[in-house]
Amino acid sequence: MNRFAELLDRLVLTPSRNGKLTLLVDYFRSVEDPDRGLTLAAITGDLNIAAVKPAMLRTLVTERMDPVLFGYSYDYVGDLAETVSLVWPQTPGNIPNREPTLSEVVAKLQAASRSDGPKVLAGLLDSAGISSRFAIIKLVTGGLRIGVSARLAKQALADFGKVDVAEIEELWHGLSPPYAALFAWLEGKADKPRNTALALFRPVMLSNPVGDGDLEKLDPADYAAEWKWDGIRVQAVAEGDIRRLYSRTGDDVSGAFPDLADAMNFSATLDGELLVGDPREATRSFSDLQQRLNRKTVTPKMQQQYPAFMRCYDLLQIGDEDLRALSFRERRGRLEAFMKTLDPGRFDLSPFVTFTGWQALEALRRAPPHPIIEGVMLKRWDSPYVAGRPKGPWFKWKRDPHTVDAVLMYAQRGHGKRSSFYSDYTFGVWSGPEGEEELVPVGKAYFGFTDEELKQIDKYVRDNTVERFGPVRSVRADRDNGLVLEVAFEGLNRSTRHKSGVAMRFPRISRLRWDKPAKEADRIETLQALLDR
Amino acid sequence: MRASDLLHPRPEGLYCPPGDFFIDPVRPVNRALITHGHSDHARSGHRSVLATQQTLDIMGLRYGEDFAGTTQAARLGETIALDGVSVSFHPAGHVLGSAQISVEHQGMRIVASGDYKRRRDATCAPFEPIRCDVFITEATFGLPVFRHPPDTEEIARLLKSAAQFPERSHLVGAYALGKAQRVMRLLRDAGYDKPLYIHGALARLSEYYQSQGIDLGILEPATVEGGKQDFAGAIVVGPPSAFADRWARRFPDPISCFASGWMRIRQRAKQGGVELPLIISDHADWDELTTTIKETGAEEIWVTHGREEALVRWCELEGIAARPLHLVGYEDEGD
Numbered sequence: 001m002n003r004f005a006e007l008l009d010r011l012v013l014t015p016s017r018n019g020k021l022t023l024l025v026d027y028f029r030s031v032e033d034p035d036r037g038l039t040l041a042a043i044t045g046d047l048n049i050a051a052v053k054p055a056m057l058r059t060l061v062t063e064r065m066d067p068v069l070f071g072y073s074y075d076y077v078g079d080l081a082e083t084v085s086l087v088w089p090q091t092p093g094n095i096p097n098r099e100p101t102l103s104e105v106v107a108k109l110q111a112a113s114r115s116d117g118p119k120v121l122a123g124l125l126d127s128a129g130i131s132s133r134f135a136i137i138k139l140v141t142g143g144l145r146i147g148v149s150a151r152l153a154k155q156a157l158a159d160f161g162k163v164d165v166a167e168i169e170e171l172w173h174g175l176s177p178p179y180a181a182l183f184a185w186l187e188g189k190a191d192k193p194r195n196t197a198l199a200l201f202r203p204v205m206l207s208n209p210v211g212d213g214d215l216e217k218l219d220p221a222d223y224a225a226e227w228k229w230d231g232i233r234v235q236a237v238a239e240g241d242i243r244r245l246y247s248r249t250g251d252d253v254s255g256a257f258p259d260l261a262d263a264m265n266f267s268a269t270l271d272g273e274l275l276v277g278d279p280r281e282a283t284r285s286f287s288d289l290q291q292r293l294n295r296k297t298v299t300p301k302m303q304q305q306y307p308a309f310m311r312c313y314d315l316l317q318i319g320d321e322d323l324r325a326l327s328f329r330e331r332r333g334r335l336e337a338f339m340k341t342l343d344p345g346r347f348d349l350s351p352f353v354t355f356t357g358w359q360a361l362e363a364l365r366r367a368p369p370h371p372i373i374e375g376v377m378l379k380r381w382d383s384p385y386v387a388g389r390p391k392g393p394w395f396k397w398k399r400d401p402h403t404v405d406a407v408l409m410y411a412q413r414g415h416g417k418r419s420s421f422y423s424d425y426t427f428g429v430w431s432g433p434e435g436e437e438e439l440v441p442v443g444k445a446y447f448g449f450t451d452e453e454l455k456q457i458d459k460y461v462r463d464n465t466v467e468r469f470g471p472v473r474s475v476r477a478d479r480d481n482g483l484v485l486e487v488a489f490e491g492l493n494r495s496t497r498h499k500s501g502v503a504m505r506f507p508r509i510s511r512l513r514w515d516k517p518a519k520e521a522d523r524i525e526t527l528q529a530l531l532d533r
Numbered sequence: 534m535r536a537s538d539l540l541h542p543r544p545e546g547l548y549c550p551p552g553d554f555f556i557d558p559v560r561p562v563n564r565a566l567i568t569h570g571h572s573d574h575a576r577s578g579h580r581s582v583l584a585t586q587q588t589l590d591i592m593g594l595r596y597g598e599d600f601a602g603t604t605q606a607a608r609l610g611e612t613i614a615l616d617g618v619s620v621s622f623h624p625a626g627h628v629l630g631s632a633q634i635s636v637e638h639q640g641m642r643i644v645a646s647g648d649y650k651r652r653r654d655a656t657c658a659p660f661e662p663i664r665c666d667v668f669i670t671e672a673t674f675g676l677p678v679f680r681h682p683p684d685t686e687e688i689a690r691l692l693k694s695a696a697q698f699p700e701r702s703h704l705v706g707a708y709a710l711g712k713a714q715r716v717m718r719l720l721r722d723a724g725y726d727k728p729l730y731i732h733g734a735l736a737r738l739s740e741y742y743q744s745q746g747i748d749l750g751i752l753e754p755a756t757v758e759g760g761k762q763d764f765a766g767a768i769v770v771g772p773p774s775a776f777a778d779r780w781a782r783r784f785p786d787p788i789s790c791f792a793s794g795w796m797r798i799r800q801r802a803k804q805g806g807v808e809l810p811l812i813i814s815d816h817a818d819w820d821e822l823t824t825t826i827k828e829t830g831a832e833e834i835w836v837t838h839g840r841e842e843a844l845v846r847w848c849e850l851e852g853i854a855a856r857p858l859h860l861v862g863y864e865d866e867g868d
Binding site for chain 2 (some may be wrong): 009010012013014015019022023026051065066068069070072073076077078079082083086087129130343348413415416419470471475
């Protein structure tokens with residue numbers, strides 16, 4: 001248990017992706033089955049343990065210690081799980097010779113009934129040290145929140161076994177904790193597990209951005225063009241009684257889209273874009289789609305207000321026939337025929353963009369016919385469907401980003417290589433009536449600048465600090481003083497969480513405007529106009 | 534006599550009227566008794582100072598030889614009479630030279646413990662509980678949430694991380710007096726025999742520790758002569774403030790570590806951008822505080838600098854008279 005606890009503690013404080021991968025790979029290497037598999041399940045959210053409510057935890061602890069002292073402690077720490085793990089009184093003489101293993105803990109928790117759950121939990125907490133108590137409480141209260149996605153965990157597995165992450169993704173949904181067969185394969189001790197489960201995920205084919213000079217070398221006649229829709233790339237798989245909607249990294253998101261799943265009355269694997277609206281009438285904005293994302297369940301009202309549909313790009317399988325080795329042209333033909341059998345309120349075909357040459361396409365890319373289009377996709381007519389991001393067959397050619405001139409307001413120290421640099425910037429634009437303008441924060445960015453520019457901004461931050469809060473510095477920013485940053489971003493969402501009412505997608509610093517006076521930075525209305533388009 | 538007639542707080546610090554002296558005064562006074570060398574307890578400019586020889590040496594290193602008019606070294610356990618008041622110094626286990634001060638007059642004994650801890654620490658003499666009527670305890674970590682793990686486990690985590698990330702350097706933030714030397718000594722005790730790199734602020738104090746027979750092994754300045762690659766895999770010790778500073782840019786993709794009792798609280802580590810918190814403290818944790826209070830047999834406890842209310846509450850529950858003693862000017866430099 002303490003190895004698991006130590007891993008959680010390290011992961012939560014390690015900001016870099018590579019650092020997390022190293023920690024995970026080392027863990028998989030040094031910890032045996034079934035503990036490593038249960039850890040993996042805990043991280044990917046595939047471990048089923050009956051939840052304990054926070055109120056129950058509080059009751060358990062105040063039965064064992066003075067409530068006033070607990071109150072002081074909780075006020076100080078601010079996190080219930082952490083407080084309980086620290087103050088839990090250990091009765092001397094009751095401490096076992098060794099801590100329970102993760103698998104022992106999981107077995108006890110899974111065997112506990114609703115009525116004896118609290119007693120089982122208390123017994124486990126009695127038998128564990130501080131770090132392990134914290135880990136146990138995290139397991140029973142749900143949500144580890146350690147900054148490791150299922151995707152990252154799968155990448156760590158791939159690194160551990162030196163295989164392609166697509167192989168892990170393809171296998172994943174047929175496997176279950178503690179994944180002994182998977183680990184045995186990754187360690188070279190057994191063959192790759194055979195997958196017999198239905199409606200499995202097929203690793204997705206991705207594209208590369210069009211780089212400078214790329215197109216000159218290509219013949220437009222070799223490529224089909226489609227619009228690049230601003231939704232969520234999904235894969236719809238129906239086989240037998242099983243219907244699943246996967247994200248492009250193989251996470252099962254079906255639970256949030258019962259309306260779409262209901263319409264999947266076929267036996268096939270479709271690749272496409274998840275969008276909100278009715279394809280026969282209107283394709284709605286990404287903001288609307290966001291209402292439906294990251295939910296475990298969804299109300300009928302939500303489904304009615306924000307109906308989901310799929311704009312289909314490709315057909316990977318139909319019945320028992322795997323189409324992935326066919327050319328895009330052939331697959332597209334099959335897709336067009338197949339579309340006729342689907343509910344037109346839930347599925348439509350991604351239309352081609354007809355073009356004569358790259359210049360003509362460039363003009364179309366710059367002025368797309370619909371606001372939910374974020375560029376064009378180029379697909380070689382003869383390309384088979386392959387996992388990953390091969391260079392050549394598919395390209396994305398994105399619309400130019402939006403930009404705004406904003407003023408630097410706060411800077412935060414980075415991590416690792418950047419731990420002595422102020423490298424994370426919060427910036428704002430002007431708001432309020434003339435003469436009483438104030439800056440409202442509209443976003444945060446931590447890349448887009450060169451190392452040299454980072455040094456310059458860092459110096460500026462240190463020289464113009466007005467206030468410090470821990471690792472954050474508030475920077476002088478008013479009508480006459482301030483550093484203007486040109487910020488590029490992909491789109492704007494409405495946000496109730498931010499004072500400005502907007503949230504940027506993928507913001508980055510595109511230019512430092514040392515030349516521009518702070519008062520000439522943009523106003524919030526400029527951004528709002530973008531929202532209303 | 535009442536205990537408060539023997540010692541009570543004044544703006545300058547804790548004052549003893551019959552002996553006419555202050556303990557750890559925060560402003561210059563005529564006669565000062567100093568528990569240990571941390572700068573919030575040991576200040577310069579007093580007319581006379583009574584402290585252990587090591588505390589006097591440390592004050593001399595920090596402030597220069599003329600830090601006080603006159604100095605007198607107190608030997609541990611030896612009684613000194615000051616205007617009829619019997620004063621003695623006893624080890625506090627906090628940092629090198631640290632002492633509790635026992636003040637006795639007309640049958641009343643008060644022990645001012647300064648800062649203390651109960652864990653074994655190879656860099657200073659261990660705490661000795663002194664029976665007394667009134668015990669003045671610190672409360673830096675006076676909450677039941679503060680339970681320090683064994684320091685050997687923390688050092689083992691540091692060494693494990695150093696092995697996991699051999700291409701990066703580990704920067705260990707540790708206060709210049711006491712904590713830094715303890716961390717270095719713990720690394721040596723764990724078998725780490727490569728050179729340790731230190732920030733300039735640690736040099737003189739570490740040298741002093743070595744001169745007092747505390748072996749810290751080979752220490753090298755963390756200077757940039759050889760270029761960045763030199764520090765890959767290195768363990769560097771320095772004051773925490775230095776790691777946020779431009780000074781830290783010489784190290785390749787550093788992992789920031791901080792050796793402190795505060796690292797028990799995850800949010801503290803997070804806010805400070807600490808990737809590897811090392812819970813190593815020179816102050817007593819909750820269990821050490823409550824154990825010590827019982828061991829002194831004191832009928833009354835005065836609680837100072839820290840989270841007084843929780844410890845006072847605990848004393849109430851145990852039926853021991855307790856009150857907060859409001860002294861101003863002490864921070865937690867030692868942790």
